Amino acid sequence: MKLLLSETLIALKLSLRDRQSLFWAFLFPLLLLVLFVSAFGGGNPRAASGVLSGVICISIFTATLFGIGIVIASVREEGILRRYRITPLPKWVFVFGTVMSRYIVLFLSTAVLILAAEVFYHIEIVGGFFSLFVVFTVGTASFSALGFAVASFAPTAQSAVWMANVLLMPMILLSGATIPSYILPVWVNNVALGLPSTYLYDAVEEVIVFGGGVASIWPDLAVLMVFLTVAAALSVKLFRWE
Amino acid sequence: MAEAVSIKNLTKRYGEIPAVNDVSLSIFAGEIFGILGPNGAGKTTMIEIMEGLRGQDSGEVSVLGMDPRKERKKLNDVIGVQLQSTSFFRKLKVIEVVKQFAAYYSHHMDVDRLLESFSLEKKINNMIEDLSGGQRQRLTILLSLINDPKVIFLDEPTRDLDPRGRRQIWKVIEKAREDNKTLILTTHYIEEAEKLCDRVAIMDSGRIIALDTPGNLVASSNAQIRFGVASKENFDCVDLKKLSTVIDCVRKDVEYTLWVDNIEAALVELVKYLQEKNNTFSYLHVSRATLEDVFIKMTGKGIDE
Numbered sequence: 001m002k003l004l005l006s007e008t009l010i011a012l013k014l015s016l017r018d019r020q021s022l023f024w025a026f027l028f029p030l031l032l033l034v035l036f037v038s039a040f041g042g043g044n045p046r047a048a049s050g051v052l053s054g055v056i057c058i059s060i061f062t063a064t065l066f067g068i069g070i071v072i073a074s075v076r077e078e079g080i081l082r083r084y085r086i087t088p089l090p091k092w093v094f095v096f097g098t099v100m101s102r103y104i105v106l107f108l109s110t111a112v113l114i115l116a117a118e119v120f121y122h123i124e125i126v127g128g129f130f131s132l133f134v135v136f137t138v139g140t141a142s143f144s145a146l147g148f149a150v151a152s153f154a155p156t157a158q159s160a161v162w163m164a165n166v167l168l169m170p171m172i173l174l175s176g177a178t179i180p181s182y183i184l185p186v187w188v189n190n191v192a193l194g195l196p197s198t199y200l201y202d203a204v205e206e207v208i209v210f211g212g213g214v215a216s217i218w219p220d221l222a223v224l225m226v227f228l229t230v231a232a233a234l235s236v237k238l239f240r241w242e
Numbered sequence: 243m244a245e246a247v248s249i250k251n252l253t254k255r256y257g258e259i260p261a262v263n264d265v266s267l268s269i270f271a272g273e274i275f276g277i278l279g280p281n282g283a284g285k286t287t288m289i290e291i292m293e294g295l296r297g298q299d300s301g302e303v304s305v306l307g308m309d310p311r312k313e314r315k316k317l318n319d320v321i322g323v324q325l326q327s328t329s330f331f332r333k334l335k336v337i338e339v340v341k342q343f344a345a346y347y348s349h350h351m352d353v354d355r356l357l358e359s360f361s362l363e364k365k366i367n368n369m370i371e372d373l374s375g376g377q378r379q380r381l382t383i384l385l386s387l388i389n390d391p392k393v394i395f396l397d398e399p400t401r402d403l404d405p406r407g408r409r410q411i412w413k414v415i416e417k418a419r420e421d422n423k424t425l426i427l428t429t430h431y432i433e434e435a436e437k438l439c440d441r442v443a444i445m446d447s448g449r450i451i452a453l454d455t456p457g458n459l460v461a462s463s464n465a466q467i468r469f470g471v472a473s474k475e476n477f478d479c480v481d482l483k484k485l486s487t488v489i490d491c492v493r494k495d496v497e498y499t500l501w502v503d504n505i506e507a508a509l510v511e512l513v514k515y516l517q518e519k520n521n522t523f524s525y526l527h528v529s530r531a532t533l534e535d536v537f538i539k540m541t542g543k544g545i546d547e
Contacts, residue, residue, distance in 0.1 A: 010334065014331055014334065017333040080331055086294075086323040087343065088315045089346045
């Protein structure tokens with residue numbers, strides 16, 4: 001228990017001391033929010049809510065695919081993780097610390113984002129903070145597992161960058177987070193149903209825009225949980241220190 | 243004496259090439275054991291198999307009675323390992339790294355005292371990225387001792403260190419000897435092996451080609467007799483090689499160098515030979531082989547080749 005805490009703290013310190021990751025975590029979502037709202041919003045609070053839902057999802061995708069997938073693959077390539085192999089530290093404790101630290105940073109940056117959205121665009125989380133918290137937590141856990149799966153699959157840091165981008169593009173474009181699904185052809189939406197990102201956006205949008213609670217988003221949550229289980233099992237099996 | 247490490251018929255291949263070739267070896271508890279060898283001799287591979295970092299193709303390995311592959315996490319708690327190259331997260335402070343690694347073990351040494359004995363106590367709030375190469379190297383060795391391990395593996399611990407840093411590591415190794423630890427180290431510095439090790443194994447092409455105390459290795463090796471003579475007429479290496487005690491002879495300008503097993507017997511024979519020829523020494527220099535001579539003779543190459 002103490003070890004889980006200290007491992008999380010170390011990973012958190014590393015995240016907070018990295019200026020680049022701080023920019024991506026805190027400023028990038030705010031910039032996206034302002035940009036998208038001024039592009040599509042036109043002062044309509046409902047449209048701004050849709051943008052907020054999308055930006056929250058994009059933050060989760062990038063924080064996990066880049067912040068875990070690419071980062072873990074590169075520190076492994078640098079030989080940093082090799083030193084852990086000769087200690088009794090179980091892999092899962094390291095994984096837990098990393099995920100937990102990303103979760104905390106993402107939690108804080110999302111809170112800042114929501115606060116900004118409330119102050120500047122008068123957005124209300126219609127479905128309530130608790131429901132949002134549940135989706136956010138399940139979503140972050142699922143995509144963290146995907147991030148670890150990327151780090152485990154990729155033989156080099158370079159290939160992790162490649163994989164993360166290949167995964168990120170359809171997730172951002174097809175989930176509804178940037179382009180509304182009703183303007184996409186049916187077959188594209190059918191493809192999107194095969195991606196976990198679609199379910200995350202659907203659930204976040206339901207809570208923020210339409211006021212749904214956990215009761216109405218449980219099918220999305222169930223899909224994300226299944227995805228989480230598969231990705232977590234895969235990454236624990238494939239994860240290597242070097 | 244109790245065995246700390248037991249290796250039987252160990253073989254590890256990379257493709258077709260055996261990196262470790264049918265090695266059997268016992269390392270005793272409380273021993274400082276050195277593994278010397280040219281680059282690519284298989285030292286690191288063998289040490290990493292003992293640490294459980296690599297599996298073997300065949301043969302048996304037991305460290306403190308444990309199978310390094312099957313009981314790795316349990317073994318990791320009681321051994322200390324310094325890897326040949328280690329990197330750390332650049333944005334962590336020295337004290338954070340040390341405390342973090344200490345937390346991984348079921349028990350650990352006093353962190354402050356350990357930092358002091360490696361002269362790192364003033365650097366504890368420095369980021370890893372601000373440490374010099376020598377300080378970083380000292381930190382990696384410090385971490386290998388943090389769990390007060392029974393067996394310590396050091397893979398080229400003094401590589402890239404200045405003489406002062408090297409002496410500091412030697413002190414740590416001497417301290418480990420006093421504490422009755424088992425210490426296994428590979429090194430490029432023959433002087434280091436000679437000074438520190440109870441026994442030395444010389445490895446070449448995946449095999450152990452010699453194994454003894456540094457003293458015995460040197461003693462069992464040829465000594466050298468170098469000399470000049472007053473009259474060079476009728477005097478050359480071809481005749482000298484016929485002497486029963488002489489193994490080899492080389493003439494360079496006016497100097498003769500003989501390789502002999504037994505210095506006393508060789509000197510007696512040589513003096514007699516000179517008297518028969520009515521010749522005398524112009525000078526005479528007798529030297530024992532150094533461990534380096536032994537190494538070069540056995541591997542056919544210098545240690546840095």
